[in-house]
Amino acid sequence: MNELILPAPEPEDLAVSLALRLRICSAIDAANGQLAFSDYMQLCLYLPGLGYYSAGKEKFGAAGDFITAPDISPLFAAALARHCVDALQQIENGILLEFGAGNGQLATDLITQFVELECLPSRYCILETSPSLVEAQKQTIFARHPNLTDRVVWLDSLPTSFKGVVIANEVCDAMPVHRLEFTQQGCHELAVTYDGDNLRWCHRPLSEQLKAFAEQIKQLNQDTRPYISEVPLVASAWLNSLAKALQQGAIFILDYGYPASEYYLPERDQGTLRCYYQHQAHDNPLILQGLQDITAHVNFSALAETALSADLDVSGFHYQKDFLLAGGLAELASEQMASSQDVFTQMKMAAALKRLLLPGQMGESFKVLSLSRDIELSRLCPMSDKRYLL
Template sequence: MTLPLPDADALAYSEALKRRIAYEIESSAGWIDFARFMQLALYEPGMGYYSGGAHKFGAAGDFVTAPEISAAFSQTIGAQAEQIFALSAPQLIEVGAGSGRLAADLLLELERRRSLPERYAILELSGELRERQRRTIGHSAAHLLARVDWLDRLPERFDGLLLANELLDAMPVHLVLWGRGDDDQTILERGVAWENKALVWRDRPAGSRLLDRAQALAEECQPPPGYLSEIGLAATDWTAAWAGILGKGALLLIDYGFPRHEYYHPQRDSGTLMCHYRHHAHGDPFFLPGLQDITAHVDFTAIVESGVGAGLDLLGYTTQAAFLLNCGLTEVLARIPVEDHRRYLPQAQAANKLISPAEMGDLFKVLAFGRGIDTTLIGFAQGDRSVSL
């Protein structure tokens, strides 16, 4: 695949980050784990993909997320938010709000439902993205902008709804190689070195917590020799941390991924690591650091084990298609008269992309944790797949 080249300024930006990564490697005895590389590439202050100035979301960026595909996505989530507010508190935190499109459309929908949160907080570490979110909300829902606050860190305690769309897939992952070499029981960690002014792969024996996790996966999933995949310790740690924060309310996590038995399927022997650059998907994380997204699918079994193990209640797990239909996607579309072809047909096509098994409908999942909620959430009323975890 031939990927488009950036302009001179963007290339210089990437080269500066590459030098920063090289310095980190040289300061760490010539090797860093991939999770550290991914952290630098995505989140290094002022330089990383999410913390710098690169345009990321939408048709002009590197990828399109569900809120940009159709306002119906956010409007449908509004039904679930309304129920959670009624069962806990009218407060909402969105973590990693991207372009701000989800926040803007969700606020307008909640206003239509007369269920506006007292506060819509956004946890966003990127100053550039904060400004873009502020512009998006100000353009589409200026009268509601006063309800929006931006946070620098997780709160000490929270009641209400925590919402995260495509957050977990962008958290740093470790790369593990099972059973290569003379000893099929060897477990290696794949990391990054700097050689001849280039980033290169280097494997080392896995150690400590990662080794324990990889050995447990080997016993459970029986990966064949030479099997390469990811372990997302950052995502499970982040999930567990909410057990000490959530009072009464729910976490609603929307992302692409699989339950463990599918994630570590023998045929998925090269893992799920993927990079996104100008609407091209490819597998080279060393290509133009800082100018491309780096993601991995979510092991939802691991997320559930972490959350439940820390004291959260599992409230539901299902496909994005089932969740949106349960929450009234067809009713949202019905607000547009079918005979108004100019408006209805584009929205119907966009909604189909959200729920089609060939598009986002089955690959994307919705997972909910809670505390103090005994009622079935409407998004999981039918098609709950919790038993598959």
């Protein structure tokens, strides 16, 4: 296999990374020499001032490390907005709550759509863990909607009780995961330790919660070869608190991922963890701390199970292409194509649509889990519903 060659970081970025490594080593010491991988990932991504999402460097778009759907085309938000409006119209005084709003593009485009559809929620709330991204979001949103400074609000924590629609686009994949390793000797949790300057993997015994997950994985994957995979305890806990707070409304979780039966297939024997550095993907999270994104595919079955045990309705599980088409993407796109005289603009729009919809691109690798309480999500298409896979 070719050796991975990544672009060399700038000296000032290396200094930030080194400072983060020192903080990680202190955390390893405080954890008796073995830091659970999920705690390591939390520090790498979110340690205030130093973590990947907290340190203020450009992450989105061509100058960053990755591109998300809202940056591909505003048609993504237009189709999602129609699903939200369907839910909001059934809720008296419902809010919109967006988790992890990134660079603010999705919020900006959704608000544009809500205004056009005359269905702007009483409050558009954003819960974002990264202070530097909050600033970026304010700039993007208020540049387009300067008269809405009192309608768009940033929350410090989840409201204890609310009615409305929740959106999490590519947020769950950015939540820390636990990692398990199955060998001939049994199953261990993967943790991080250090020798001198080097961070390296080590093993920890399983907690009771992880033991239950390990049993499930063994039943799904009967293969006896060595195997590594991820467990979404953090995302499940997040959804559980959200479910407790949502009195009435809908939750749309959009992300790349699989149902458990596909997540734990024998051929995925190194798990789904990926790192992104300047648009290059690789699988070593123990380097470039704070400079690279670390992400894992979402286990949608685990989220659906959490939703059910918290008394939410699991209302749909769709490929992104089917969800967007049910939100009217095809009609919206042809209207826009017809109104544009410029061939270059039309070609750009066609390329964006392909990226959002084609199975080999985001169309099928991205899925949408739609959850609800006391409302009907009537825009979801039953013909393309894949709940039977969960």
